[in-house]
Amino acid sequence: MVQPSLDVVGIGNAIVDVIAHAEDSFLVDQALAKGAMTLIDAARAEALYGAMGAGVEVSGGSAANSMIGLAEMGGAAGYIGKVSDDVLGKVFRHDIDAAGVRFETAPSAAGAPTARCLILVTADAQRTMNTYLGACVELGPDDIDEEFIAAAKVIYMEGFLWDPPGAKQAFRKAQAIAAANGRRVSLSLSDSFCVDRHRAELLELVEHHVDILFANEDEILSLYQIEDFGEALRQVGEHCEIAALTRGEQGSVVVGGGEVHTIGAAPVARVTDTTGAGDLYAAGFLYGFTHDFDLARCGRLGALAAGEIISHFGAKPESDIAQLVAASGPP
Amino acid sequence: MVQPSLDVVGIGNAIVDVIAHAEDSFLVDQALAKGAMTLIDAARAEALYGAMGAGVEVSGGSAANSMIGLAEMGGAAGYIGKVSDDVLGKVFRHDIDAAGVRFETAPSAAGAPTARCLILVTADAQRTMNTYLGACVELGPDDIDEEFIAAAKVIYMEGFLWDPPGAKQAFRKAQAIAAANGRRVSLSLSDSFCVDRHRAELLELVEHHVDILFANEDEILSLYQIEDFGEALRQVGEHCEIAALTRGEQGSVVVGGGEVHTIGAAPVARVTDTTGAGDLYAAGFLYGFTHDFDLARCGRLGALAAGEIISHFGAKPESDIAQLVAASGPP
Numbered sequence: 001m002v003q004p005s006l007d008v009v010g011i012g013n014a015i016v017d018v019i020a021h022a023e024d025s026f027l028v029d030q031a032l033a034k035g036a037m038t039l040i041d042a043a044r045a046e047a048l049y050g051a052m053g054a055g056v057e058v059s060g061g062s063a064a065n066s067m068i069g070l071a072e073m074g075g076a077a078g079y080i081g082k083v084s085d086d087v088l089g090k091v092f093r094h095d096i097d098a099a100g101v102r103f104e105t106a107p108s109a110a111g112a113p114t115a116r117c118l119i120l121v122t123a124d125a126q127r128t129m130n131t132y133l134g135a136c137v138e139l140g141p142d143d144i145d146e147e148f149i150a151a152a153k154v155i156y157m158e159g160f161l162w163d164p165p166g167a168k169q170a171f172r173k174a175q176a177i178a179a180a181n182g183r184r185v186s187l188s189l190s191d192s193f194c195v196d197r198h199r200a201e202l203l204e205l206v207e208h209h210v211d212i213l214f215a216n217e218d219e220i221l222s223l224y225q226i227e228d229f230g231e232a233l234r235q236v237g238e239h240c241e242i243a244a245l246t247r248g249e250q251g252s253v254v255v256g257g258g259e260v261h262t263i264g265a266a267p268v269a270r271v272t273d274t275t276g277a278g279d280l281y282a283a284g285f286l287y288g289f290t291h292d293f294d295l296a297r298c299g300r301l302g303a304l305a306a307g308e309i310i311s312h313f314g315a316k317p318e319s320d321i322a323q324l325v326a327a328s329g330p331p
Numbered sequence: 332m333v334q335p336s337l338d339v340v341g342i343g344n345a346i347v348d349v350i351a352h353a354e355d356s357f358l359v360d361q362a363l364a365k366g367a368m369t370l371i372d373a374a375r376a377e378a379l380y381g382a383m384g385a386g387v388e389v390s391g392g393s394a395a396n397s398m399i400g401l402a403e404m405g406g407a408a409g410y411i412g413k414v415s416d417d418v419l420g421k422v423f424r425h426d427i428d429a430a431g432v433r434f435e436t437a438p439s440a441a442g443a444p445t446a447r448c449l450i451l452v453t454a455d456a457q458r459t460m461n462t463y464l465g466a467c468v469e470l471g472p473d474d475i476d477e478e479f480i481a482a483a484k485v486i487y488m489e490g491f492l493w494d495p496p497g498a499k500q501a502f503r504k505a506q507a508i509a510a511a512n513g514r515r516v517s518l519s520l521s522d523s524f525c526v527d528r529h530r531a532e533l534l535e536l537v538e539h540h541v542d543i544l545f546a547n548e549d550e551i552l553s554l555y556q557i558e559d560f561g562e563a564l565r566q567v568g569e570h571c572e573i574a575a576l577t578r579g580e581q582g583s584v585v586v587g588g589g590e591v592h593t594i595g596a597a598p599v600a601r602v603t604d605t606t607g608a609g610d611l612y613a614a615g616f617l618y619g620f621t622h623d624f625d626l627a628r629c630g631r632l633g634a635l636a637a638g639e640i641i642s643h644f645g646a647k648p649e650s651d652i653a654q655l656v657a658a659s660g661p662p
Contacts, residue, residue: 020429021649054399054426054647057388068385087418095385098351272649313649316385318352318603 004183006102007075007290009152011144011174012063013136013160013167014081014105015115016088019127019275019314020055022120027128032120037129037191039163040118045132048118057088058314059095060117062158062190062279065315068099069283069305074322075290078102078148080170082139088114089135095316105143108135119275125310127275133164140166141173149174150181153290154212156282159190159219162198175209184241184289186212188282189219196222206239212289213243214282220245233260244285244299246278246306254285254299263299266307276315280305284324293328301328335514337433338406338621340483342475342505343394344467344491344498345412345436346446347419350458350606350645351386353451358459363451368460368522370494371449376463379449388419389645390426391448393489393521393610396646399430400614400636403652406621409433409479411501413470419445420466426647436474439466450606456641458606464495471497472504480505481512484621485543487613490521490550493529506540515572515620517543519613520550527553537570543620544574545613551576564591575616575630577609577637585616585630594630597638607646611636615655624659632659 027034030048040048067077079096083089085107092114096103115134119127139161149155155178161167178185187202187210189195195202203223206213213236215223220232220243229245233255236243242256251265284305288298304324305317312318358365361379371379398408410427414420416438423445427434446465452458470492480486486509492498509516518533518541520526526533534554537544544567546554551563551574560578564586567574573587582596615636619629635655636648643649 049425052429054390054429055422056645056647057422059385091386091388094380098383098385312643314387316387318644 004151004153005076006078006152008067008070008154008156008286009078009080009149010063010067010156011080011161011171012061012158013115013133013164014064014083014092015061015117015131015136016092017058017060017117017119017275017315018049018055019058019119019121020053022052022122024122027120027122032128032130033193034122034128035126036193037131037160038193040130040132042132045116045118045130048130052118052120056314057091058316059092060315062160062188063156064096065276065279066156066283066286067101068096069280069317069321070287071100072317072321073283073287073325075287078152080105080143082108082135082143083114084108084112084135086113088116104148108138110138112137121273121275121313125271125274127273137164137166139164139170141169144170144173144177146177149177150183152183154184154186154286156186156286158188159194159198159202162201163194168201179209184211185209186214186286188278189215189223192218192222195219199223211241213240214278215243216246216278242295244281244302246281252281252299252303254295256295259295261296261299263296263303266303268307268311271310273313274310276309277306279315280309287325288328297329301325304328335482335484336407337409337483339398339401339485339487339617340409340411340480341394341398341487342411342492342502343392343489344446344464344495345395345414345423346392346448346462346467347423348389348391348448348450348606348646349380349386350389350450350452351384353383353453355453358451358453363459363461364524365453365459366457367524368462368491369524371461371463373463376447376449376461379461383449383451387645388422389647390423391646393491393519394487395427396607396610397487397614397617398432399427400611400648400652401618402431403648404614404618404656405653406618409483411436411474413439413466413474415439415443415445415466417444419447435479439469441469443468452604452606452644456602456605458604468495468497470495470501472500475501475504475508477508480508481514483514485515485517485617487517487617489519490525490529490533493532494525499532510540515542516540517545517617519609520544520546520554523549523553526550530554542572544571545609545616546574547577547609573626575633577612583612583630583634585626587626590626592627592630594627594634597634599638599642602641604644605641607640608637610646611640618656619659628660632656635659
């Protein structure tokens with residue numbers, strides 16, 4: 001079998017974020033579910049954009065954020081996702097190229113614009129996301145190249161892929177190729193509302209096809225429809241080789257190899273914006289995993305990367321996160 | 332005479348910034364003049380964008396940044412500048428509208444895209460700007476509405492307006508309307524290289540038409556082609572009713588009413604990105620001036636607003652800068 005030339009290939013919805021501050025009253029007025037990712041159509045996107053404050057535009061998308069983070073730590077990353085050939089699509093492509101992530105997915109030619117996510121950040125640093133999927137709905141199995149998937153030690157997919165109808169077929173195809181080539185399959189549950197929308201399918205995946213699962217507490221409880229985190233830990237430990245469960249300021253818990261590791265959150269002077277926290281946790285963890293770190297150190301690197309992201313606005317690192325690898329501890 | 336309904340109307344190049352971190356070696360490789368604003372054409376913009384790192388897109392433009400800052404402090408602001416009807420033009424329009432700034436300039440229909448400024452921020456927090464003017468070259472006297480100009484206590488214009496050929500005519504028209512209506516005319520010198528390109532015309536303006544001048548140390552020395560800051564102070568005091576001269580971490584000096592006020596820089600825990608420092612200084616100063624603050628307090632408010640901007644990435648305030656008004660001292 002060919003040696004993998006990449007550490008991780010991520011598959012996700014390719015999105016440009018529009019991030020603005022908002023008052024809590026704005027979320028109430030606009031009937032937005034705080035902390036969640038809600039899908040919106042083009043008309044709603046236009047109306048909400050018109051009502052929200054001045055923003056900054058940053059290329060985003062959960063798995064794309066993770067791959068950029070992984071590349072900036074020094075990992076070899078690839079990405080599959082669908083943008084249009086419009087201005088925002090070019091911004092997305094520029095940014096992921098600039099980070100050194102291999103991104104070869106053909107742009108959409110069908111006319112839908114590049115996806116955008118309107119993100120409102122409240123004073124408590126919580127982010128509320130409203131996604132217009134645009135060109136993402138055109139991602140399909142044809143975008144999954146067997147050689148590209150087989151080139152990665154791990155494939156990483158976001159649960160959000162279950163929202164656009166064609167993407168889950170891409171997801172299934174990629175998972176089958178990875179399995180056939182002896183690669184690891186990892187999944188992030190992405191969002192508790194997303195889990196709610198696609199619970200049966202995600203549960204089947206977790207039980208039978210996912211080697212490494214990322215989820216926060218709300219998401220894992222939603223998946224199993226239970227209220228006890230300890231019980232969720234026990235169940236996920238039976239289904240996945242490894243599970244990394246994040247708990248906000250309480251840090252994370254990593255289950256794997258018959259052990260449970262409790263990892264503290266990285267100290268952060270001031271939490272500014274939690275956008276991208278889960279994405280960068282996964283980036284740090286997967287960098288560690290693909291570089292043969294033990295599981296506790298994988299979790300520590302995830303926590304350090306998440307800590308960097310929440311200390312400022314937006315989901316792109318602002319400092320040299322390659323240095324976090326050394327800070328995560330001795331090999 | 333009609334009472335002014337606006338505090339300040341700004342006129343400037345309407346630009347979307349693309350801001351990215353860069354190594355000093357990148358500036359050397361690309362032959363960029365550190366700290367300066369350099370004009371580039373479309374082909375150079377494409378090549379430089381291709382070479383630079385992942386960025387964030389934020390609507391910018393010097394005078395626009397100032398007007399947004401003024402509005403966020405609670406002032407009544409208007410803006411005149413030329414964007415296209417493209418995606419970035421819509422971003423610019425959304426952001427300035429969202430800040431509550433009156434912006435009624437018709438978009439360009441001639442095909443040039445909305446201007447963009449590629450900004451490289453180095454580890455020393457210095458920003459190096461590369462501007463493709465695009466639709467800004469179409470700003471002209473027809474965009475200056477007499478009623479709009481006469482509605483403001485002060486008009487504020489950026490020296491960068493002398494780069495596109497038609498804008499200086501717009502600038503002259505606005506200045507004449509303001510003068511005829513008994514309004515104050517203020518000008519920022521913008522950039523020492525810009526002063527170099529247009530010294531004779533800017534000098535004539537400063538000597539005869541500008542009431543309130545904003546400049547940093549390099550710019551004022553370049554204007555008078557001298558090396559002694561004290562001598563520059565003396566000369567500008569003879570030409571303008573008020574001059575506010577900024578000196579980076581040394582604070583600023585305000586000359587006016589026969590007095591010289593020395594203002595300390597606001598304490599900043601960590602200077603991250605100096606983009607927008609001068610713009611927000613002018614915003615704070617003009618908020619104070621149009622609310623009858625004494626000159627020292629105008630300078631303190633300018634310093635506080637500049638301090639907010641340099642503590643993070645980008646030229647848009649990230650905290651509630653309305654509170655800076657109270658922090659600037661007793662009335």
